[in-house]
Amino acid sequence: MDFTRRDFPEGFLFGVATSSYQIEGHRFGGAGPTHWDSFAATPGNVVRAEDGATACDHYHRWAEDLDLVRDLGADVYRFSTSWARVLPEGTGQPNAEGLDFYDRLVDGMLARGVKPAATLYHWELPQALADKGGWRNADMPDWFADYTEVIMRRIGDRVWSAAPINEPWCVGWLSHFEGVHAPGLRDIRATARAMHHVLVSHGRAIEVMRSLGMSNLGAVCNFEWATPASDAPEDVAAATRYDAIYNRFFLGGLFKGAYPAEVLEGLGPHLPTGWQDDFATIRAPLDWLGVNYYTRKLVRHVDGPWPHTGEAPTRLPLTQMGWEIYPDGLRDFLIRNAREYSGDLPIFVTENGMANPDTHNTPDGPRIDYLTSHLRAVQEAIAAGAPVAGYYVWSLMDNYEWSLGYEKRFGLVHVDFDSLARTPKASYQALARWWRA
Ligand code: FCB
Numbered sequence: 101m102d103f104t105r106r107d108f109p110e111g112f113l114f115g116v117a118t119s120s121y122q123i124e125g126h127r128f129g130g131a132g133p134t135h136w137d138s139f140a141a142t143p144g145n146v147v148r149a150e151d152g153a154t155a156c157d158h159y160h161r162w163a164e165d166l167d168l169v170r171d172l173g174a175d176v177y178r179f180s181t182s183w184a185r186v187l188p189e190g191t192g193q194p195n196a197e198g199l200d201f202y203d204r205l206v207d208g209m210l211a212r213g214v215k216p217a218a219t220l221y222h223w224e225l226p227q228a229l230a231d232k233g234g235w236r237n238a239d240m241p242d243w244f245a246d247y248t249e250v251i252m253r254r255i256g257d258r259v260w261s262a263a264p265i266n267e268p269w270c271v272g273w274l275s276h277f278e279g280v281h282a283p284g285l286r287d288i289r290a291t292a293r294a295m296h297h298v299l300v301s302h303g304r305a306i307e308v309m310r311s312l313g314m315s316n317l318g319a320v321c322n323f324e325w326a327t328p329a330s331d332a333p334e335d336v337a338a339a340t341r342y343d344a345i346y347n348r349f350f351l352g353g354l355f356k357g358a359y360p361a362e363v364l365e366g367l368g369p370h371l372p373t374g375w376q377d378d379f380a381t382i383r384a385p386l387d388w389l390g391v392n393y394y395t396r397k398l399v400r401h402v403d404g405p406w407p408h409t410g411e412a413p414t415r416l417p418l419t420q421m422g423w424e425i426y427p428d429g430l431r432d433f434l435i436r437n438a439r440e441y442s443g444d445l446p447i448f449v450t451e452n453g454m455a456n457p458d459t460h461n462t463p464d465g466p467r468i469d470y471l472t473s474h475l476r477a478v479q480e481a482i483a484a485g486a487p488v489a490g491y492y493v494w495s496l497m498d499n500y501e502w503s504l505g506y507e508k509r510f511g512l513v514h515v516d517f518d519s520l521a522r523t524p525k526a527s528y529q530a531l532a533r534w535w536r537a
């Protein structure tokens with residue numbers, strides 16, 4: 101990896117990302133149950149029915165983990181706070197231990213010279229709210245606003261940046277249409293409501309954080325490049341529809357106050373009454389846009405009900421996830437999102453990385469290559485005028501990869517899930533060489 105910091109604009113920030121349920125160990129410290137616990141306990145949902153009960157035991161090993169962040173030379177650390185750790189019932193009485201934990205964590209980052217970048221929701225919805233319909237329920241924005249206030253009254257004075265919701269597409273579509281993530285629904289009406297309520301909740305959380313005097317607030321969306329599987333008009337139309345659902349719906353809401361026509365074709369009849377009136381909330385001004393990027397899909401038309409989209413076999417080398425390695429997609433999203441949506445706002449690549457079947461002592465060369473090619477894509481986007489201001493690797497360490505359990509290793513640091521020992525990989529050393537310089 102022959103970069104230096106001088107190969108990027110002055111002030112460009114490098115960081116690593118994690119999320120609460122994937123690393124903390126949810127059974128510790130008085131957290132309440134979440135829909136990921138019940139989803140994982142249901143046979144067939146998660147590989148070996150693994151859950152986040154222990155995960156990396158970051159709850160107890162956070163100081164060692166923050167030392168790893170510091171020693172890597174990271175400027176910024178993107179972490180998430182767990183709603184169910186802060187409010188075990190979702191609403192009502194806060195868990196003092198949980199608030200203390202995030203307080204210590206933020207102070208721990210500052211003490212190590214690392215900027216804290218908080219995300220308020222990275223998917224583990226408190227079970228009590230899931231029981232009330234979760235993201236389908238129109239009261240979610242109120243509950244989320246209350247949670248935002250409780251946690252940010254405690255740490256909001258010290259976090260460097262904050263974003264409400266990680267990857268609205270996963271919260272809405274993947275979890276309610278494809279059923280791949282908790283709560284595992286496959287229901288178009290639930291999908292439409294979840295996708296809209298996620299955005300309203302985002303807007304309410306931004307309002308709350310502004311009222312607390314916080315700044316540097318953003319939104320973190322995920323993007324997947326959609327290439328038509330052939331030149332046939334039907335495949336081209338399918339790829340456009342896929343792109344609209346995945347990549348343009350949330351940006352449309354956040355930056356234009358409108359949803360793409362190709363999505364309304366299917367979801368329109370299922371949106372909650374009066375959805376058009378919510379854009380004033382959804383469009384709360386932002387300070388930056390976060391882009392999570394991993395891969396692209398080859399999309400083809402399939403007959404049957406909307407959205408008529410299917411995947412065609414991939415053509416490029418794959419990661420352990422079976423995801424195509426396609427760095428051009430990152431470059432093209434950074435350019436397109438700025439041109440068509442976020443304008444001059446700084447863009448951060450808030451997640452990028454790959455899973456690889458690493459052991460604690462084999463060099464993870466494929467990850468070094470992946471990161472190198474994607475950092476080049478970032479440079480190309482900057483050269484083309486995209487205002488990219490930072491880049492975070494997913495992830496600091498191997499962790500709970502949701503429905504794929506502990507098998508898919510995304511970390512710069514290897515975690516032995518029996519002993520919980522951490523061992524920095526070759527990719528960690530490669531990044532540290534120029535991040536620390
Ligand atoms: C993203 C998620 C993150 C992790 C990576 C691989 O979609 O935000 O939690 O699962 O993918």
